[in-house]
Every structure is written in C-alpha cells, then in structure tokens.
Amino acid sequence: MLFVTGKGGVGKTTFASALAQLSAASGKRTLVVEMDDKGALAHALHTEGVQFAEREIAPNLFAMAMNTEDSLREYIRLFVKNPLVSTFGPLAKILDFVANAAPGVKEILAVGKLCWEVRERNYDIVIVDAEATGHIVAQVDAPAILSNLVQVGVIRDQTRWMQDILHDQSATGVVVVTTPEEIPVLETIQLLDTLQSKTKVSVSAVVANRVHPDVVAGGDLAVFAGLVSSVESGMMASEPASVLRGPLRLLSIATQRRKREVGLLEQLATNAKQRGVLFMSILEIDEQEAGITSVMSSVLKDELS
Amino acid sequence: MNNLREVLQHGRLVVVCGSGGVGKTTMSASLGAFAAHAYQRRVLVLTVDPARRLADALGLESFGNAVVEVDQRLLMHNDMVPAGSMYAAMIDTKASWDELITRCAPNAEVCEKVLTNKLYKNLTERFVNSHDYIAMERLYEAQQSSKYDLVIVDTPPSRNALDVLDAPKRMKEFFASRLLRLLTSQAQSRLFSLAAKPFFIVADRILGARFLSDITEFFTLFRTMEEGFVARANEVEAVLKHQDTSFIVVTTLEPAPLRESDFLIDELRNRSFHLGSVIANRVTPAGLLRDVEDSLGSLQQAIQDPLFVQAVVGATESLEPSAEQVARVVNAVAQGSELAVKQGKVDLDRLHRLGQHCNEAGAQLYVCAVAETELKSASDLVAIGDSVEPA
Numbered sequence: 259m260l261f262v263t264g265k266g267g268v269g270k271t272t273f274a275s276a277l278a279q280l281s282a283a284s285g286k287r288t289l290v291v292e293m294d295d296k297g298a299l300a301h302a303l304h305t306e307g308v309q310f311a312e313r314e315i316a317p318n319l320f321a322m323a324m325n326t327e328d329s330l331r332e333y334i335r336l337f338v339k340n341p342l343v344s345t346f347g348p349l350a351k352i353l354d355f356v357a358n359a360a361p362g363v364k365e366i367l368a369v370g371k372l373c374w375e376v377r378e379r380n381y382d383i384v385i386v387d388a389e390a391t392g393h394i395v396a397q398v399d400a401p402a403i404l405s406n407l408v409q410v411g412v413i414r415d416q417t418r419w420m421q422d423i424l425h426d427q428s429a430t431g432v433v434v435v436t437t438p439e440e441i442p443v444l445e446t447i448q449l450l451d452t453l454q455s456k457t458k459v460s461v462s463a464v465v466a467n468r469v470h471p472d473v474v475a476g477g478d479l480a481v482f483a484g485l486v487s488s489v490e491s492g493m494m495a496s497e498p499a500s501v502l503r504g505p506l507r508l509l510s511i512a513t514q515r516r517k518r519e520v521g522l523l524e525q526l527a528t529n530a531k532q533r534g535v536l537f538m539s540i541l542e543i544d545e546q547e548a549g550i551t552s553v554m555s556s557v558l559k560d561e562l563s
Numbered sequence: 564m565n566n567l568r569e570v571l572q573h574g575r576l577v578v579v580c581g582s583g584g585v586g587k588t589t590m591s592a593s594l595g596a597f598a599a600h601a602y603q604r605r606v607l608v609l610t611v612d613p614a615r616r617l618a619d620a621l622g623l624e625s626f627g628n629a630v631v632e633v634d635q636r637l638l639m640h641n642d643m644v645p646a647g648s649m650y651a652a653m654i655d656t657k658a659s660w661d662e663l664i665t666r667c668a669p670n671a672e673v674c675e676k677v678l679t680n681k682l683y684k685n686l687t688e689r690f691v692n693s694h695d696y697i698a699m700e701r702l703y704e705a706q707q708s709s710k711y712d713l714v715i716v717d718t719p720p721s722r723n724a725l726d727v728l729d730a731p732k733r734m735k736e737f738f739a740s741r742l743l744r745l746l747t748s749q750a751q752s753r754l755f756s757l758a759a760k761p762f763f764i765v766a767d768r769i770l771g772a773r774f775l776s777d778i779t780e781f782f783t784l785f786r787t788m789e790e791g792f793v794a795r796a797n798e799v800e801a802v803l804k805h806q807d808t809s810f811i812v813v814t815t816l817e818p819a820p821l822r823e824s825d826f827l828i829d830e831l832r833n834r835s836f837h838l839g840s841v842i843a844n845r846v847t848p849a850g851l852l853r854d855v856e857d858s859l860g861s862l863q864q865a866i867q868d869p870l871f872v873q874a875v876v877g878a879t880e881s882l883e884p885s886a887e888q889v890a891r892v893v894n895a896v897a898q899g900s901e902l903a904v905k906q907g908k909v910d911l912d913r914l915h916r917l918g919q920h921c922n923e924a925g926a927q928l929y930v931c932a933v934a935e936t937e938l939k940s941a942s943d944l945v946a947i948g949d950s951v952e953p954a
C-alpha cells in the first residue's frame with residue numbers, strides 16, 4: 259500500500275494515477291483510492307463516477323473514492339454485527355459530528371478500509387491519493403493515535419492489526435511528491451523528519467515533480483552568463499548583440515529559476531538520504547491536459563525500468 | 564472600488580485568495596509595502612505560510628503569531644523610507660486558538676480545563692475548519708485595531724478556496740446544532756431521548772464509554788463559550804461584506820491555478836463579496852516576448868554563420884570559450900527562445916480569456932511581470948507592488 263502525499267497542487271493525484279496505470283498495465287491487480295472526495299482522481303484517470311464501491315475502469319485497474327459514512331456502514335456490518343443498523347442514518351450523522359472533535363475517528367474509518375483491502379489480499383497493490391502534507395501523519399498514524407486515547411472498545415481492538423500493516427515497511431510506504439519550489443520542498447523535508455521521528459510508517463520514495471529542463475547546463479552556464487554580461491555592458495559588438503539581447507534576457511529568467519530549482523533539489527536529496535529523489539520533468543504544454551497522466555505513466559515506466 | 568490603487572489607498576481590508584503556489588504571500592507583502600510607501604498607510608500583512616526568502620527580505624528572524632513592525636530602513640525605495648509603516652504576522656493556528664479560548668472562556672477554570680483537554684489539540688488542528696476560522700478571527704481582530712489603516716490577509720490554502728469565508732457560518736451552525744445539545748445534555752435526559760439511544764449503545768461499543776464521556780465533557784465545556792463565538796462570527800461576516808473590504812484573486816497562467824481562479828471569481832460574485840481585482844502573476848512581459856519574436860528569425864539564421872559565432876567568442880574573451888562551446892550556447896538560446904515564444908502566445912491567449920471573465924464579473928485584471936532577479940530585500944517588494952499594472 260502506497261500513500262501518495264504532498265502539498266496541494268504539486269501533482270499528487272496525477273502521480274498516484276500514473277503509478278496506478280503503470281502498475282495495472284504490468285499485470286498487477288491495482289486499487290487506486292481518492293481520499294478527499296473532490297473528483298480529481300476521476301479527472302486524472304479520464305473516467306467518471308468514481309465512488310466508494312470500487313469499479314474496474316481499465317483492465318486490472320480498480321478505482322474508488324473514500325467516504326467515511328460508507329466505510330462506517332461496512333465496518334459496522336463486518337465488526338459490530340449490530341441489529342441497529344437500520345437507524346444508521348442518524349447514527350452516521352452523530353458519529354460524523356463526534357468525529358469532528360475526536361481525533362482519529364474519521365481517519366481510522368478511512369485507513370481501516372484501506373488496511374482491510376490489504377489484509378484480505380483483494381489486490382496486489384493499493385495506491386492512495388492521500389491527504390496533503392499537513393494531514394498525512396494524522397491519516398497514516400490514526401490507529402496509533404487512537405489507541406493512545408481510547409482505552410476499550412471495538413475500535414481499540416481494531417487498531418492493532420491495522421498498525422501491523424501500516425508499520426510493516428514491506429507492506430506500507432509513503433510517497434512524498436513535491437515541486438522544486440521553496441515551500442513545497444520545506445514542507446517535504448519537515449514531513450520526512452516527522453514521519454521518521456514520530457511514526458513507524460516508512461517512506462518509500464520522494465518525487466520531485468514538474469522539474470524544468472536545463473536551458474544550458476554545466477560549464478556552459480558560465481559562458482551563458484558571460485554572454486549576458488557582455489551584451490549588457492556593451493562589450494559585444496552591436497551586430498551580434500542586437501539579435502541576442504532579447505533572447506538572453508528572456509532565458510536569464512528561466513536560467514535563474516533553474517538555478518533556484520537545482521539548489522532546492524540538492525537540499526531535497528540531502529534529506530531524502532539513501533532513498534534518493536525521483537525526478538519527473540514538467541510535461542509539455544501541447545500535451546493535452548487530460549492526457550498528462552498517461553504521459554507521466556510512460557515517463558515513469560522508463561524511469562523505473 | 565475595483566481599482567487596485569484606490570483600494571490600497573482607501574480600503575480597510577484586502578483579502579487575497581488564489582490557489583497554492585501562485586505567489587499569494589509575496590503579492591500580499593508587496594501590495595502592503597507599496598501602500599506604506601505610496602499612500603502613507605500603516606499596513607498589517609497577515610500571512611499563513613511565508614517563505615524563508617520573504618521572511619529574510621523583511622528582516623524578520625521568523626514570522627510569529629505576534630505582530631512585528633518591519634524596519635523602515637529595509638523598505639527604502641527610490642532613496643526614501645516609507646511615510647507609512649508595515650507590520651507583519653503569521654497566523655499560527657494553535658497559538659491563536661489559545662488566545663481565543665482565553666478570551667471567550669467565561670472563567671479561568673473553564674479556560675484551564677479546555678486548554679488542557681486531550682481533545683483540544685485536535686480541535687485546533689481540524690475542528691470545524693479551524694485554520695479557516697482562526698484566519699477570519701485574526702483578520703477581524705486586526706481590522707478593529709486602530710493601529711492599522713489597512714489589513715491585507717493572505718488566505719490559507721484550503722481544500723476549497725472559499726471554505727475560509729464559510730468558516731464563521733459553520734461555527735454558528737455548530738453551536739446551533741441539535742446534535743451538540745443532545746451530546747451535552749445531562750446523562751439522564753439522554754436516556755429519555757429515544758433518538759439518541761441507539762447511538763449511545765453503538766458508540767459505546769465502538770469507541771468505548773470513557774472516550775465518549777471525554778468527548779461529551781469537551782463539548783460541554785466548549786458550549787459555555789457559545790456567546791462569544793457566535794457574536795464574533797456575526798461580526799466577521801459583517802466585516803467581510805463591508806464596502807471597505809475588497810477581495811483580490813491571484814493566479815498564474817497555468818491551467819490548474821486558472822481553473823481555480825475562474826471558480827473563485829464566480830463564487831465570490833455569487834456570494835456578493837466585493838471582488839475588486841484579479842492579478843495574473845509571473846507573466847512574461849509582452850514587450851520582451853515581442854522583442855524576442857522579432858529577433859528570433861535573424862538569430863536562427865545568424866547561428867549558422869561561423870562569423871557570428873566568432874564575433875560572440877570575441878566578446879567573451881576573458882572566459883576563453885571554444886567556438887564549439889559558444890555555438891552550443893547560442894543554439895540553446897535560440898531553441899529556448901522559440902519555446903518561450905510559443906508558450907508566451909499560449910499565455911497571452913489565456914490572459915485574454917481571463918480578462919473577459921473579469922469583465923463579465925465587474926473586476927479589473929492586472930498583471931505582475933515575472934521577476935528577473937531574485938527577491939533580496941523589502942525594497943524589492945515595494946518595486947513589485949509598484950509594478951502591478953492593468954492588463
């Protein structure tokens with residue numbers, strides 16, 4: 259089970275979808291789950307109507323959207339065996355209300371459902387388009403948090419086997435996606451640290467998404483800078499300077515951005531330690547919006563093989 | 564007031580919205596620094612997640628929950644210190660909640676009980692959109708203070724960009740809900756409530772009775788603060804709709820932020836908030852793109868010519884690059900320019916469409932050019948604010 263997280267907008271949904279497509283195409287029975295019910299997953303996968311009940315949207319690729327109410331219903335059916343399920347409506351409403359103040363209740367209903375799919379071995383892999391960086395710890399660590407707060411009850415008993423799955427690094431991992439920008443990178447570094455120091459959930463990969471290509475690379479950078487300054491200082495003869503001035507100014511913007519990126523990526527790599535960082539370049543504008551997932555999926559295939 | 568400069572000159576509150584990563588925080592600070600300069604205003608900028616670079620530029624060790632004044636000397640622009648002043652603070656949700664509870668609690672005992680409740684920490688993290696509620700709360704507080712003429716708030720990145728505006732309403736609904744009354748009514752009367760019975764039976768089994776009573780206790784304490792919270796929520800709502808309050812949507816010209824801002828423009832209007840301006844940020848200057856487009860043909864031709872390369876080599880003598888190296892660099896420059904021009908055309912088209920949408924919504928579209936140099940000092944912020952111009 260892989261939890262794909264990252265700051266909002268960095269490409270979590272796209273990456274989770276691409277990974278799921280790749281995994282399904284390689285013959286693995288794959289479940290991809292959207293945790294916040296926003297419909298972005300359906301969009302990225304070029305499909306519609308992703309609901310709690312999973313549906314096979316392509317060969318071997320199953321998609322579902324998490325919904326804590328449905329999850330609670332399933333949970334009660336499986337574990338509580340209570341005849342009062344007929345009064346489920348008001349019950350769900352009240353529990354939803356309580357869950358606003360009670361830490362981990364909502365999360366455990368969501369994560370519990372995921373762990374259940376893993377425990378039952380219904381799929382070869384479960385890929386989760388998870389909560390953003392700010393909430394992911396509450397999500398993957400919900401069973402541990404809750405078992406500290408709740409002394410008895412069905413939920414408490416349930417937290418044990420869930421933790422067994424979540425804390426087993428051969429079964430569960432977090433994939434942190436970021437863009438090479440300051441705040442997402444800093445959030446990623448913080449998250450890596452928190453996951454390591456505060457939880458027993460391991461990190462599987464760090465992904466830098468939307469990385470810009472080099473305009474000029476390596477030793478050529480100095481030449482580029484030399485050209486810029488010689489045009490600007492008037493040292494270059496007017497004939498080459500006149501055609502180079504505009505283009506150099508324009509590309510200086512991209513070069514500077516790239517320089518900042520490289521710095522941030524180095525910082526990221528240092529913190530990712532031996533795991534390394536997987537790079538995903540910014541995909542070209544002429545590629546259709548909706549096709550971005552499959553483009554990413556094929557890039558990913560080359561990258562991982 | 565849908566003229567940005569007019570808003571900065573006479574407005575009292577500016578709410579900056581937009582999707583994450585578009586440069587909202589820097590824009591908020593820039594508009595604030597500019598208003599302090601151009602209109603002698605005392606400006607407070609409230610932000611959520613400031614970048615290190617921004618904190619450095621403002622000469623702040625770090626942003627904290629407390630308001631700090633930005634050193635006037637850092638705000639030099641055209642050799643002048645601002646006639647107004649600039650203050651900055653970060654919205655630290657936990658610290659702000661603590662302050663809020665301290666203020667709203669009916670007595671010291673309740674206050675202490677809430678602050679030490681095991682469930683309280685969770686409340687500050689997510690309860691009833693707690694980040695959003697706190698942002699609104701801080702905004703109100705600042706806006707009421709006579710210390711500032713203008714407050715600029717950078718809204719938190721929510722799942723739904725407008726959650727933040729609904730936060731006061733949600734808080735009122737929370738206190739008004741029958742469920743809260745039910746949960747916090749005395750245990751005996753609960754037994755008489757038929758509707759609640761199955762819930763308590765199942766909830767006891769699922770959550771454990773102890774946990775449930777912890778929750779109940781917490782809600783009971785929390786309810787004692789109802790009056791303060793509800794009154795405040797009403798006041799915040801009134802301030803947001805006030806005619807001296809103006810909303811600004813910031814976006815870049817990438818597809819995802821544009822989708823979000825199209826949504827925001829419509830939604831703000833539907834809810835009758837005053838959307839003043841939309842700022843397209845990090846736009847490549849049209850003039851520069853035109854220059855590049857004009858010289859692209861000659862450049863592509865010139866790079867085939869060994870004499871041209873020779874001339875360029877001559878101009879970078881001190882580096883002693885080989886002709887091959889220079890040829891490679893100018894080739895890359897030509898290729899990069901071609902791509903950039905292509906992208907620039909796409910962006911221009913998007914800008915045009917955004918402009919139409921703004922027109923329909925009665926808002927004014929502005930552009931802020933992509934920075935050509937790194938943000939280094941607070942005076943750069945003034946320059947950025949100054950450079951925002953009608954599209």
Ligand SMILES: Nc1ncnc2c1ncn2[C@@H]1O[C@H](COP(=O)(O)OP(=O)(O)O)[C@@H](O)[C@H]1O
Pocket residue numbers: 264265266267268269270271272273298467468469538539540541542547550554818819
């Ligand atoms: N490598 C990439 N190159 C170009 N665009 C990308 C890339 N990754 C994601 N995007 C685009 O960025 C936007 C946000 O991506 P999304 O996956 O929805 O982010 P998140 O789930 O993290 O909020 C989408 O429009 C998506 O198509």
Ligand SMILES: [Mg+2]
Pocket residue numbers: 270271272298387
């Ligand atoms: Mg998403």
